[in-house]
Amino acid sequence: MDILKQLCGSLKPLHEAAMEQAAQRISQLTKPPGSLGKLEETAVRMAGITGSLNPDLNKKAVVVMAGDHGVCEEGVSAFPQEVTTQMVQNMLSDGAAVNVFARQAGADVFCVDVGMREELADPRLIARNVRRGTDNIAKGPAMTRREAACAIWTGVETVRELAEKGYRLFATGEMGIGNTTPSSAVLSALTGIPVEANVGRGTGIDDFTLRRKRDVVMEALRVNQPDMTDALGVLSKVGGLEIAGLAGVVLGCAYLRLPVVIDGFISTVAALCATRIAPMSRDFLFASHRSQEKGHAAALESMELTPMLELGMRLGEGTGAVLAFTLLEASIRMMNEMATFESAGISKA
Incomplete structure (x- = not known):
């Protein structure tokens, strides 16, 4: 720490x-x-x-942090938890949407296992697992404070390693079934935004599951009592490993003076954590788009960031951030x- x-x-x-x-x-x-x-x-x-x-922006990196969430046992997602590993494998095989957009932008996608539940033996995966998924935030803290700090540092080190290879423009992406639930909890904890105004449909859940998800977020905040002045504590109590990892990507880019484009709701909440830990890191952020996820606009507004695009997207993975690469390059040209x-x-x- x-x-x-x-x-x-x-x-x-x-x-x-x-x-x-x-x-x-x-x-x-x-x-x-x-x-x-x-x-x-x-x-x-x-x-x-x-x-x-x-500036030389020829080498562009999309850092996709992957992690699993114990809160999935509360039935807050439309997909089972094993889809996290399956989708990471899809990304490693260049089959995901972020891979398609990255090829168009001339960017490279790097998947980092910072908190996946299942071990994935693939040489293309950056294996930096801090722990095998978080605990259920509706019943207690997601992880220890030290584990949250280690996940943040994983993001910092990932940026450093890629910068040493010549990468100069970064985008944040994530993969983790159920991760809009801890993201909503983190946003409410850090800003005081009511849960009802924050929790969205994530992977496309129905009305019953949406009500359940809101109740779970409120219970997580009640059980863990996060302190809004302590971003690291908020991450450890109600956050996620990939959220912490992406906060580290933002901090690493700020330290190395590299621009970083943030993606949708989860990436933006991670960036909010980074700016609460180190306020100066906000200057190095570019908001790519405003997603359909309910809390995303509020997360952007809390940092006074205006997105470049509004395309009705809510996929995640870094897809919106990669699309915005072209606009940053256009500004330089x-x-x-x-x-x-x-x-x-x-x-x-």
């Missing part, structure tokens, strides 16, 4: 000089001021993150490849 505190204490703010230079460059491009909207804001912040107006009024010989008003 001490090393995690050291990492968070060593985060540095955005490069103000690079941001000013980017803003000045954009103001000279052949277009009305502000006419490219959020692409302009994105380009300026990318300069602040990387310290460069033209816009800043560097558009003509200026002077170079094009166009009169500026």
Whole structure:
């Protein structure tokens, strides 16, 4: 835990000089001021993150953290728990939606077992299992505080290892049947948002199961009494191993000054945890899309993040984050490849 505190204490703010230079460059491009909207804001912040107006984003990584949840025994998901392992195998075989979108974006998908219940012997899987799934949060804490910290550190180390291989743009993804339930509990615990306004249908559950899911989240909060000022404690009491792992991915990117695009509800709750642990990490985040999952908009608003896309998606896996890669790259190309009024010989008003 001490090393995690050291990492968070060593985060540095955005490069103000690079941001000013980017803003000045954009103001000279052949277009009305502000006419490219959020692409302009994105380009300026990318300069602040990387310290460069033209960062190398050729190597892109989607980090999919996988974990299982003891709360599934409460019947909160439309799918059985073994689907976690089956879907991870599908990703490793390049058959999932995130693989399809990643191929289009020129990105590589890395699956990390941070908390799967079943051991999966596959050399393509990054095996970093902290424990074989969480305990049932409706009956007690999901894991120990130390296990939550270890899962966070797994995310940090994954980013470090991939950065050493040249990856410079990251996306967060997850796989874990039942994980919208702990995500809802974490969101309510950290923000005070009522459970009724937070819990959604996840994998597409019916009305009866939705009511059951809400009751389970309320029971988890009652039993565990998480402290909203202690994000690590919230994760250990009502969170999940893959949620903690993704929080670590965000912290690792912030430490190494690398942009990270967050995906849907679970990834956004993980990012919220990261920003509560180290507030400065928020500057390194880009929100990809607003999903249909009920609590996602509230999670984004709690960090004052505006998503780039709204496509009615609720799959997870990192699918929305990968789609947003193109927009980040477009913002950089816009800043560097558009003509200026002077170079094009166009009169500026």
